[in-house]
Amino acid sequence: MAPKKVDRSARREEILAAAVRVFARKGFAATRIDDVAREADIGKGSVYLYFDSRDALLSAAFEAFAARSRTVLQQTREGTAPPLERLGSLVRSVLSALADDPELARILLDLWSSGREESQLSLDMPSVYSEYRTAIAELLGEAEAEGTVREGPREHYATVIVGAIEGCLLQWLLDPRLPVTELAEPILDVCVEGLRRRKEA
Amino acid sequence: MAPKKVDRSARREEILAAAVRVFARKGFAATRIDDVAREADIGKGSVYLYFDSRDALLSAAFEAFAARSRTVLQQTREGTAPPLERLGSLVRSVLSALADDPELARILLDLWSSGREESQLSLDMPSVYSEYRTAIAELLGEAEAEGTVREGPREHYATVIVGAIEGCLLQWLLDPRLPVTELAEPILDVCVEGLRRRKEA
Amino acid sequence: MAPKKVDRSARREEILAAAVRVFARKGFAATRIDDVAREADIGKGSVYLYFDSRDALLSAAFEAFAARSRTVLQQTREGTAPPLERLGSLVRSVLSALADDPELARILLDLWSSGREESQLSLDMPSVYSEYRTAIAELLGEAEAEGTVREGPREHYATVIVGAIEGCLLQWLLDPRLPVTELAEPILDVCVEGLRRRKEA
Amino acid sequence: MAPKKVDRSARREEILAAAVRVFARKGFAATRIDDVAREADIGKGSVYLYFDSRDALLSAAFEAFAARSRTVLQQTREGTAPPLERLGSLVRSVLSALADDPELARILLDLWSSGREESQLSLDMPSVYSEYRTAIAELLGEAEAEGTVREGPREHYATVIVGAIEGCLLQWLLDPRLPVTELAEPILDVCVEGLRRRKEA
DNA sequence: CATGAATGAGGATTCATTCAT
DNA sequence: CATGAATGAATCCTCATTCAT
The missing domain is CATH 1.10.10.60 (Homeodomain-like)
Structure with missing residues (x-):
């Protein structure tokens, strides 16, 4: 009542x-x-x-993480800026989101461990990264169409960019002294520049 | 004896x-x-x-991993080729070493989880990545001195390159269908090109 | 070794x-x-x-009980004495077996409770009683053929006899002061006499 | 009020x-x-x-069961028919009462289990059967006085009759396919006839 | 009276580690 | 050295009971 x-x-x-x-x-x-x-x-x-169980807590934490990931990706997809700018926003958003919520970031290691294919828990971590790769590959496709990046295996490049982001996070998680927020620009510096079409030799 | x-x-x-x-x-x-x-x-x-204990098994596995990492780094340091070529060798070596020994690779997730600062086990995973970063930063320093890469925050760039490698591995670990060995070239494509000095603005 | x-x-x-x-x-x-x-x-x-589990202990106890039941029934089946004598032996055996091993007898209540159709444990208590009824119905069939008992619904009579035995055990289990061993003769007195063909019409 | x-x-x-x-x-x-x-x-x-407690629910269920038992016994005691007829009524009443209320019947197993002397709950199941035995022994006493049953250990015979009833119920509880209501006549057939005074050899 | 959220004692089960053989 | 039976601390989870609303 x-x-x-x-x-x-x-x-x-x-x-x-x-x-x-x-x-x-x-x-x-x-x-x-x-x-x-x-x-x-x-x-x-x-x-x-x-x-329901101890595992359910980790699953719920994963859901929170995945939901936030989806939000960031959605924003990127809805953007109207030039593709490389949107890629920049995406990278900055991902890093700053995690830097703003270090607690959630720090369980990433456990989410990764438990998100492996064979795990009991079904966190479907693989999907999260698959979506990231797809989104970035799309941006690269647009940029390629514009002529702002050179041609190449987009899917692989997307994997490298996602990797650079997550790999930087990984290092930060292992050694919190690393300045994770400062890494957004270097990531873009390296990755975006690495793909930008040269003015010609 | x-x-x-x-x-x-x-x-x-x-x-x-x-x-x-x-x-x-x-x-x-x-x-x-x-x-x-x-x-x-x-x-x-x-x-x-x-x-001595169950944990000691994981520690020993970590040691094997760390030892192999050190070997790869040592080879890079001892190389005499131009710095960017040595960087390329390093990237290829790391990826192929893990692709050749997928079993050891697959425990990376657990090593990362257990290698966090606060962990009970003392795996000192942070050091491994610190050494990688240092080695790569040195290569970048040499390349910068040679004029083959543009100037910039070497330490951060090194972090991004290490991140790209480990981030690609991560994605492979989460989704074994990804072609990890094929990623060495895209990584170099993106990262090395991203740092290479332009022929001119 | x-x-x-x-x-x-x-x-x-x-x-x-x-x-x-x-x-x-x-x-x-x-x-x-x-x-x-x-x-x-x-x-x-x-x-x-x-x-394997707590329940497995009860199952094992049931097996011991069921095995002993089967032994007693087997002996009855192999007997060559006249059927009503073999029935008498059966009744005495069942009661004395349990009286000799009161510990096993005293868990009968739990075996019954857990042996219900819907129970988690699968003790198949019903089968035990089904076998008893079948064996006794066979004896009654033989006796009927001999003319020593009057005709009637053998299966039901068998149920009543098994019931008398188990019902006496039940009362003893609920009130251990009852002289269970002394009840064999009254059971036979009542049940066997109740079925015996009268000397005349 | x-x-x-x-x-x-x-x-x-x-x-x-x-x-x-x-x-x-x-x-x-x-x-x-x-x-x-x-x-x-x-x-x-x-x-x-x-x-008051979970156990109190079982106790209350027991009380309902015991009350009904007492009612049936009371009716038997108040009857004026010949003793063996009243015994017949008793048997039929007990079985049909439970057959009419299978839910209450089905908890008999739990009542028996919990009604053991050593149990935490004090259900005093033993008394219920003691009262039954006493009532039936009284009927047998009357019948003996009348000369309709032969002499013998009345208390034990009463135990056997109660046993036959409860033992049939038990078998029904373990295997609900048994036709419990049809068993009243066979019980009487066996037990009452077993005690009836013979016309003489 | 009615409720159901909150509690924590209780108990089944697991498994790293030990140690007698 | 090798073994695996034995152990009990550790932990998840359940559920009877309480009590604030």
């Missing part, structure tokens, strides 16, 4: 945020449900009112 | 190889000592004659 | 016997794996070296 | 009926308070407004 005082989904988010904080601190493998409950300042059993 | 020593160390390697195979197949977190023992076709207790 | 000092199946039997003792004392529902381990004087984990 | 009283007690009965349905379906051990609440279409906490 009484309407829920606390919004169910709000509470769910609180717990997820707590879980992400703990995952970021200790890694998923070392995180106990108890840790999450204590971080969220609730009882152990209450976690199970909102998540 | 001691006759047993050879056997002992050979046996240790056998077990480590078995462990790496299982890690690659199931991931470190899901791998039981029992699995390793069965894969190595020895008794469970015997694993402990050669490794 | 070393041959097992303790016979694996002997140890299994020890644990099962301990489990049966505890089941008899506390009932299956109230029995913890810990109780069984303590009763068997082994570590909790060791139980799992011999039984 | 109090207007609420009626409602309260009616609500209590509703919940008990719901509980019995669930017990019949899943067994007591597997029944959760939540299941009962859902079956009764009320909130989980409301169950506790009417019953």
